[in-house]
Amino acid sequence: MSRMETLTTPLLQVEHLTKRYGTRIGCADVSFDLWPGEVLGIVGESGSGKSTLLSCLAGHLTPDAGRVIFDTRDGPRDVLAMGEPERRRLSRSDWAFVHQNPRDGLRMGVTAGGNVGERLMAVGARHYGDIRAKATDWLGRVEIAAERIDDRPSAFSGGMQQRLQIARNLVTGPRLVFMDEPTGGLDVSVQARLLDLLRGLVREMGLSAIIVTHDLAVVRLLADRLMVMKGGHVVESGLTDQVLDDPQHAYTQLLVSSVLQV
Amino acid sequence: MIRISGVSKNFTLHNQGGAVIPVMAGAALSVAPGECVGLVGASGAGKSTLMRMVWGNYLAASGSIMVGGLDVAQAEPRQIIALRRSTLGYVSQFLRVVPRVPTLDVVAEPLLQLGVPQDQARDRAAALLARLNIPQRLWSLSPTTFSGGEQQRVNIARGFAHGYPALLLDEPTASLDAANREVVLSLILEAKARGAAILGIFHDEGARARVCDRLVDVTGFTPKVAA
Amino acid sequence: MTDHAYNFAYLDEQTKRMIRRAILKGVAVPGYQVPFASREMPMPYGWGTGGVQVTAACLTPEDVLKVIDQGADDTTNAVSIRKFFQRTAGVAVTDATAAATMIQTRHRIPEQALTEDQILVYQVPIPEPLRFLEPRETETRKMHSLEEYGLMHVKLYEDIARHGSIATAYAYPVKVEGRYVMDPSPIPKFDNPKLSDSPALQLFGAGREQRIYALPPYTQVVSLDFDDHPFTASKAPHDCDLCGASESYLDEVIMDDAGGRMFVCSDTDFCASRRAEGHVGRLGEDQFSSKKIANSFEGICGGAEGTQ
Numbered sequence: 171m172s173r174m175e176t177l178t179t180p181l182l183q184v185e186h187l188t189k190r191y192g193t194r195i196g197c198a199d200v201s202f203d204l205w206p207g208e209v210l211g212i213v214g215e216s217g218s219g220k221s222t223l224l225s226c227l228a229g230h231l232t233p234d235a236g237r238v239i240f241d242t243r244d245g246p247r248d249v250l251a252m253g254e255p256e257r258r259r260l261s262r263s264d265w266a267f268v269h270q271n272p273r274d275g276l277r278m279g280v281t282a283g284g285n286v287g288e289r290l291m292a293v294g295a296r297h298y299g300d301i302r303a304k305a306t307d308w309l310g311r312v313e314i315a316a317e318r319i320d321d322r323p324s325a326f327s328g329g330m331q332q333r334l335q336i337a338r339n340l341v342t343g344p345r346l347v348f349m350d351e352p353t354g355g356l357d358v359s360v361q362a363r364l365l366d367l368l369r370g371l372v373r374e375m376g377l378s379a380i381i382v383t384h385d386l387a388v389v390r391l392l393a394d395r396l397m398v399m400k401g402g403h404v405v406e407s408g409l410t411d412q413v414l415d416d417p418q419h420a421y422t423q424l425l426v427s428s429v430l431q432v
Numbered sequence: 433m434i435r436i437s438g439v440s441k442n443f444t445l446h447n448q449g450g451a452v453i454p455v456m457a458g459a460a461l462s463v464a465p466g467e468c469v470g471l472v473g474a475s476g477a478g479k480s481t482l483m484r485m486v487w488g489n490y491l492a493a494s495g496s497i498m499v500g501g502l503d504v505a506q507a508e509p510r511q512i513i514a515l516r517r518s519t520l521g522y523v524s525q526f527l528r529v530v531p532r533v534p535t536l537d538v539v540a541e542p543l544l545q546l547g548v549p550q551d552q553a554r555d556r557a558a559a560l561l562a563r564l565n566i567p568q569r570l571w572s573l574s575p576t577t578f579s580g581g582e583q584q585r586v587n588i589a590r591g592f593a594h595g596y597p598a599l600l601l602d603e604p605t606a607s608l609d610a611a612n613r614e615v616v617l618s619l620i621l622e623a624k625a626r627g628a629a630i631l632g633i634f635h636d637e638g639a640r641a642r643v644c645d646r647l648v649d650v651t652g653f654t655p656k657v658a659a
Numbered sequence: 660m661t662d663h664a665y666n667f668a669y670l671d672e673q674t675k676r677m678i679r680r681a682i683l684k685g686v687a688v689p690g691y692q693v694p695f696a697s698r699e700m701p702m703p704y705g706w707g708t709g710g711v712q713v714t715a716a717c718l719t720p721e722d723v724l725k726v727i728d729q730g731a732d733d734t735t736n737a738v739s740i741r742k743f744f745q746r747t748a749g750v751a752v753t754d755a756t757a758a759a760t761m762i763q764t765r766h767r768i769p770e771q772a773l774t775e776d777q778i779l780v781y782q783v784p785i786p787e788p789l790r791f792l793e794p795r796e797t798e799t800r801k802m803h804s805l806e807e808y809g810l811m812h813v814k815l816y817e818d819i820a821r822h823g824s825i826a827t828a829y830a831y832p833v834k835v836e837g838r839y840v841m842d843p844s845p846i847p848k849f850d851n852p853k854l855s856d857s858p859a860l861q862l863f864g865a866g867r868e869q870r871i872y873a874l875p876p877y878t879q880v881v882s883l884d885f886d887d888h889p890f891t892a893s894k895a896p897h898d899c900d901l902c903g904a905s906e907s908y909l910d911e912v913i914m915d916d917a918g919g920r921m922f923v924c925s926d927t928d929f930c931a932s933r934r935a936e937g938h939v940g941r942l943g944e945d946q947f948s949s950k951k952i953a954n955s956f957e958g959i960c961g962g963a964e965g966t967q
Binding site for chain 1: 810885886
Binding site: 205208359362363365366369373390391394395408409411412415416418419420423424427 | 443444445446447484488489490491509510512513528529530531532533544545
């Protein structure tokens with residue numbers, strides 16, 4: 171019936187992932203499964219290890235122990251055991267990474283069209299007309315006017331830059347998207363629009379996503395499931411609304427009760 | 433369709449000295465397809481708590497909560513997500529939506545989640561909104577700016593967009609005028625007629641009498657130590 | 660005369676060996692940028708210090724050297740490098756492409772087809788073709804090693820988006836033997852087809868950037884492009900006004916301040932040889948209007964260091 175019932179293999183299986191910075195713990199013994207079409211939120215305060223975890227999952231950091239098994243098009247593979255060329259290829263074709271600061275995820279000296287087209291060209295597209303048509307289509311999907319295609323991102327507002335970054339990441343139809351505070355640093359009204367956009371894209375493309383944020387309102391609206399981290403450990407996980415409305419762990423209760431009500 | 437047995441619930445307040453508050457014990461009830469069961473009991477007796485446990489929003493400390501063959505008390509999050517998508521609907525008293533999303537899309541979303549084509553989903557949403565007397569000029573606006581009564585009706589439209597085999601209704605007729613109350617009651621009766629199992633909380637006694645086949649008093653599930 | 664204060668061709672033998680090792684590695688991996696310990700040369704960076712070191716490492720006393728700059732044998736850069744090797748190596752020099760065994764060039768490939776007995780040495784200012792869009796050297800090296808060249812097409816995409824066609828006219832990126840993307844040095848893209856399948860050994864030296872790379876004879880070199888915007892080797896749509904050649908790369912020369920101009924072969928040796936064979940262009944016989952200009956482009960009147 172729905173996507174999630176028909177598929178029986180997790181897209182991502184994380185087993186006992188541990189990363190230390192010397193004697194300090196980055197993240198410790200983290201395990202979870204991510205299923206196709208699922209959005210997983212990871213929350214926790216600064217220094218809780220959520221960004222370290224995301225970096226380890228996305229291959230930006232090398233963990234000290236554990237396995238990250240991704241269901242590639244050729245079957246499940248341990249990403250950490252892959253060679254760098256293969257992992258980078260995977261990160262261009264099947265994965266996407268949306269940075270908190272769009273400047274980290276965009277080429278600021280390249281036009282919007284070039285930014286969106288880069289991933290297409292990286293996987294072998296060599297027809298200018300096709301690349302441009304696809305870039306135009308994607309700019310439309312993230313609500314950027316087609317006539318801005320030859321403008322550089324430096325001429326865009328923060329919200330537009332973030333939407334451009336999303337288009338650039340999703341144009342090749344990845345299956346797993348990592349997002350690091352995707353709405354951080356944006357105005358509240360711009361955040362709302364971005365959230366709606368992300369929800370629609372996740373639904374239409376059947377994307378799986380892992381979203382790291384400290385904003386509980388964002389995960390309530392975007393994430394199906396939630397993991398709460400503290401001191402590098404996952405202290406609680408479950409259905410998003412269940413974790414937020416009936417938190418079991420002392421830290422989660424503190425976190426939830428600390429949110430200002432509007 | 434819905435069968436609850438031996439369900440208990442405690443709240444542990446870690447930040448208030450680890451106080452454990454038992455709020456429910458030995459809860460049991462069942463709802464058959466086409467049946468509507470009303471929960472009654474004094475305010476704070478645990479009607480909403482029980483409802484939220486069926487929805488998977490609150491964790492049950494013990495017992496089983498079977499909904500369409502799945503034990504919500506034991507299920508994996510993804511199983512509950514799938515259950516909510518296709519089998520179990522919930523009309524809460526609060527409307528929680530992404531700001532700035534048009535009302536029409538808010539109502540159509542449960543159908544879109546199920547893969548219904550956008551135009552079909554929007555048609556269904558429009559029909560429900562019209563029936564619930566939400567003026568068409570408001571459909572393109574976000575419901576976050578609506579009045580309480582309008583938000584409630586949007587919430588109901590959303591809950592009834594898909595023909596869920598099981599429905600949870602938390603005061604669906606509260607803060608509605610007579611005409612709209614009538615529409616909601618007929619929606620509930622139609623859902624029963626197509627075989628939906630409905631568990632509801634109705635403070636409105638007239639409404640309760642119209643739609644409920646049986647009533648269950650949750651006071652009986654109150655733990656002995658409490659009070 | 661050789662200046663005996665210096666070793667043959669200026670560099671000491673150990674340095675030349677080091678450079679030869681880099682060259683051999685470059686030949687073994689066509690298009691790959693080999694780092695080398697570039698020496699301070701007695702001329703400023705940008706004047707061909709990379710090319711000079713490669714030439715010095717390859718030069719033998721029997722060689723006949725030709726040096727060109729933008730196709731001409733008589734411009735400052737060409738003249739000083741030629742003099743430098745005459746003084747430090749005492750080798751014979753020539754302007755005739757066919758007579759040379761070693762040719763050092765800046766910004767051109769001679770029009771006359773090269774042979775297996777020749778080495779062409781390019782002076783390279785920026786060896787990294789990806790530098791334009793990715794300034795991190797660590798990252799560009801990784802991109803080369805993993806063959807991640809999507810970015811190179813982004814540059815061409817940007818060209819078309821901004822100008823309607825690929826506006827890159829020189830230093831046009833190429834792919835070597837289907838593997839490494841390479842900057843062919845700032846030669847006009849007109850010359851790009853000559854890179855491929857050349858019988859001559861082609862060596863590239865970047866002094867400031869300390870890189871050497873190579874195209875061994877008969878290497879396949881393809882200019883990057885899009886399916887719907889194919890590579891074209893463009894030139895000014897004229898014939899040479901001096902020798903009438905229609906297939907050579909042309910320089911535009913402004914004649915006066917009233918819009919007068921002429922197009923002449925940028926390869927002076929090619930032009931002069933054709934005229935010696937009797938070919939005449941539009942202005943080639945007009946003594947009064949073009950004698951001076953023609954002279955200045957003949958490149959064969961430099962008596963001081965002439966070899967005839």
